[in-house]
Amino acid sequence: xxxxxxxRSFLAxxxxxxxxxxxxxxxxxxxxxxxxxxxxxxxxxxxxxSGGRLDLELVAQETxxxxxxxxxxxxxxxxxxxxxxxxxxxxxxxxxELVNRLSRPTNLHYHGLHISPGGxxxxxxxxxxxxxxxxxxxxxxxxxxxGTFYYHPHRHGTVADQVFGGLGGVFIVRGALDQIPEVRAxxxxxxxxxxxxxxxxxxxxxxxxxxxxxxxxxxVNGQVNPALTIPSGGLLRLRIVNASNARFWxxxxxxxxxxxxxxxxxxxxxxxxxxxxxxxxxxxxxxLVRGERQGGRYRLxxxxxxxxxxxxxGGRGSRMGMGMGMGMGRGMGMGMGMGMGMGRGxxxxxxxxQAPVPIATLNYAGSVTPLPLPERLLPVEPLPAPVRRRxxxxxxxxxxxxxxxxxxxxxxxxxxxxxxxxxxxxxEEWELVNDGVMDHPFHVHINPFQVISRNGxxxxxxxxxxxxxxxxxxxxxxxxxFDDFAGRTVYHCHILDHEExxxxxxLEISA
Ligand code: C2O
Ligand code: CU
Ligand code: CU
Numbered sequence: 001x002x003x004x005x006x007x008r009s010f011l012a013x014x015x016x017x018x019x020x021x022x023x024x025x026x027x028x029x030x031x032x033x034x035x036x037x038x039x040x041x042x043x044x045x046x047x048x049x050s051g052g053r054l055d056l057e058l059v060a061q062e063t064x065x066x067x068x069x070x071x072x073x074x075x076x077x078x079x080x081x082x083x084x085x086x087x088x089x090x091x092x093x094x095x096x097e098l099v100n101r102l103s104r105p106t107n108l109h110y111h112g113l114h115i116s117p118g119g120x121x122x123x124x125x126x127x128x129x130x131x132x133x134x135x136x137x138x139x140x141x142x143x144x145x146x147g148t149f150y151y152h153p154h155r156h157g158t159v160a161d162q163v164f165g166g167l168g169g170v171f172i173v174r175g176a177l178d179q180i181p182e183v184r185a186x187x188x189x190x191x192x193x194x195x196x197x198x199x200x201x202x203x204x205x206x207x208x209x210x211x212x213x214x215x216x217x218x219x220v221n222g223q224v225n226p227a228l229t230i231p232s233g234g235l236l237r238l239r240i241v242n243a244s245n246a247r248f249w250x251x252x253x254x255x256x257x258x259x260x261x262x263x264x265x266x267x268x269x270x271x272x273x274x275x276x277x278x279x280x281x282x283x284x285x286x287x288l289v290r291g292e293r294q295g296g297r298y299r300l301x302x303x304x305x306x307x308x309x310x311x312x313x314g315g316r317g318s319r320m321g322m323g324m325g326m327g328m329g330r331g332m333g334m335g336m337g338m339g340m341g342m343g344r345g346x347x348x349x350x351x352x353x354q355a356p357v358p359i360a361t362l363n364y365a366g367s368v369t370p371l372p373l374p375e376r377l378l379p380v381e382p383l384p385a386p387v388r389r390r391x392x393x394x395x396x397x398x399x400x401x402x403x404x405x406x407x408x409x410x411x412x413x414x415x416x417x418x419x420x421x422x423x424x425x426x427x428e429e430w431e432l433v434n435d436g437v438m439d440h441p442f443h444v445h446i447n448p449f450q451v452i453s454r455n456g457x458x459x460x461x462x463x464x465x466x467x468x469x470x471x472x473x474x475x476x477x478x479x480x481x482f483d484d485f486a487g488r489t490v491y492h493c494h495i496l497d498h499e500e501x502x503x504x505x506x507l508e509i510s511a
Pocket of ligand 1: 109111152154282443445492494
């Protein structure tokens with residue numbers, strides 16, 4: 001039995017002293033890091049398919065890492081943080097041998113890929129014991145969209161610890177988007193965003209789990225404040241992945257807008273100019289940056305973001321309009337939202353960054369004949385009218401013997417129970433309702449969705465996504481179609497600590 005817990009008692013529970021301590025530690029750390037700039041993003045280990053095949057081994061293990069101010073040990077794939085950058089094309093056959101040298105069970109999830117949820121494909125119910133291996137094999141559909149996807153562990157019970165500990169990597173599918181001449185002319189850079197615990201060790205469990213653990217060290221491709229370069233007149237294409245357990249990344253680049261070209265599931269129809277970009281955990285975006293300045297250095301900043309609970313102390317009204325950069329298709333001034341978070345003495349704010357933190361530096365080098373932005377990208381097919389509507393209410397409560405649990409429709413995750421049964425080929429509309437006090441980014445496996453409206457306001461442009469932020473008091477309507485693959489999979493909150501504490505449901509797609 002699960003008891004509903006009101007906002008007041010929730011805040012009483014999470015507002016303890018340990019959360020306050022975390023907040024001050026975080027402040028100290030981010031201040032220290034501000035002036036450190038390392039040189040260059042190293043060539044990441046990159047594995048590309050050839051002859052229609054991508055074959056590799058991924059060894060999950062704890063290894064030494066060298067991250068200024070960060071942990072000395074982290075969980076890695078093949079000793080790398082981030083794991084190797086994988087690249088394939090539609091139609092390719094992928095084989096991955098996962099070797100578990102961790103002390104706890106693990107598995108692999110191919111976040112955002114439209115592949116089978118069964119067998120040895122994107123099967124999150126597989127458990128690979130310590131010392132054991134598992135052979136993953138799947139084929140990307142011939143019409144799989146091009147985009148930036150994300151592989152990470154997904155074994156319920158260890159996923160949050162393992163992602164927080166460092167595991168994850170980028171899976172790029174190349175296709176039509178990459179062939180658009182203006183996009184093709186751009187220099188490409190992956191930004192794999194991950195916060196790691198400081199050298200003193202990890203954040204406290206318990207309270208930290210409920211809020212969603214954030215690490216004090218902000219890394220981009222495993223580095224603190226790496227340098228990026230752009231020529232005057234040139235175009236830089238950033239493929240950005242939020243690979244954090246719980247941290248939201250709210251990005252702004254000094255004196256340069258972002259030109260959004262792709263969301264989680266691939267291209268949008270035309271670039272959208274944004275002054276800032278908010279990415280919830282698991283979310284990806286691709287943007288073009290124009291080298292429209294004559295020279296200089298510009299900081300890529302992570303702006304403060306209050307993701308509920310603490311922010312709620314000021315009442316709902318004060319949070320309205322925060323971080324609308326991406327969702328609403330228009331950016332906000334960078335000053336907005338700063339100083340809106342609560343003081344440390346109030347909610348503890350273990351998960352609130354208080355000031356902008358530079359996470360990378362863009363340097364101008366050389367110049368080229370100015371490259372234009374693309375005018376059109378690719379069509380985003382509108383989905384037909386839904387054959388069925390469902391409602392998913394996100395909330396939290398207390399379960400005797402378990403403590404705080406996070407719930408969908410009043411229930412905590414049970415892998416043996418089927419929560420949602422759908423039919424292959426159907427289009428459905430899902431109403432996602434956040435009745436709680438914290439932000440919950442809702443994620444669905446296997447099939448992407450389109451956001452239809454947020455609190456009744458129609459989404460300004462169509463996009464394929466697989467993560468959508470649902471803020472406290474918000475109702476978001478999404479539409480999806482269960483294409484190509486029958487089988488059993490899941491949806492969940494992508495604050496992975498919330499997923500572990502119950503905020504996940506099973507989805508059975510029947511032929
Ligand atoms: Cu990236 Cu089910 O998750
Ligand atoms: Cu996923
Ligand atoms: Cu959540």
